[in-house]
């Protein structure tokens with residue numbers, strides 16, 4: 001069945017693991033060629049191979065650090081060296097740290113903003129004209145703390161809130177330039193990062209990670225935690241022609257964990 005995504009080219013940041021990898025997999029399954037970016041080359045190569053084999057699409061990878069302007073420019077250059085066109089930009093890479101506000105030094109805040117906020121803005125700027133030419137789209141993977149702050153995740157909350165504001169503002173520019181810009185708010189989604197979070201919390205509480213995981217489900221009355229594939233399917237929909245009239249929207253995919261209206 002036609003998906004409307006056949007032959008499109010997507011850049012997925014943080015495409016080697018977790019949510020980004022699942023998004024790349026879903027986009028490739030629907031007919032996109034993909035360029036994946038992350039730091040660890042071995043993870044990228046493994047992900048790229050597996051996605052190319054299962055989808056039959058072309059998948060390229062580039063290892064770089066998106067916390068720097070140079071890293072973002074290198075991703076732009078990698079696209080010129082490979083596909084030389086872009087229809088879809090997925091700003092997904094992010095790794096903000098939780099912790100006690102009084103113990104988190106400036107460096108942790110700077111790191112959080114450098115990767116998740118600055119890479120999103122730099123890549124949007126670098127790829128904007130090409131996306132405009134192709135009538136393309138951007139999907140920003142944000143996170144629930146943008147709207148529901150938590151004292152133990154102040155960096156993630158502030159970074160995500162900045163990204164949400166940026167996405168909405170950029171979508172207004174996108175109306176003029178022909179680029180659709182939307183955002184997704186995943187709830188707790190089972191990736192390596194979240195497993196690590198459960199293990200760290202378990203150590204602090206003197207429990208095991210499975211108990212902490214069960215507590216997280218109970219806390220919000222969820223049926224289950226999110227899977228990377230949940231976020232991937234929504235993201236691929238937002239990139240598809242079926243979402244042609246969706247612009248400047250942010251959608252939570254969290255099993256109902258967000259209690260308020262917005």
Ligand SMILES: NC(=O)c1ccc[n+]([C@@H]2O[C@H](COP(=O)([O-])OP(=O)(O)OC[C@H]3O[C@@H](n4cnc5c(N)ncnc54)[C@H](OP(=O)(O)O)[C@@H]3O)[C@@H](O)[C@H]2O)c1
Nearest residue numbers: 014016017018019038039040065066094143188189191193
């Ligand atoms: N999982 C959740 O519960 C959840 C909830 C809400 C929002 N989110 C958001 O969803 C996004 C993905 O989360 P995830 O759980 O899938 O994370 P993950 O499993 O830790 O994967 C993160 C990806 O980003 C890459 N990355 C990390 N630092 C990088 C850097 N400096 N430069 C380039 N790439 C980098 C990682 O590869 P390397 O380490 O090799 O660079 C990896 O590919 C994040 O923005 C996160 O804030 C996640």
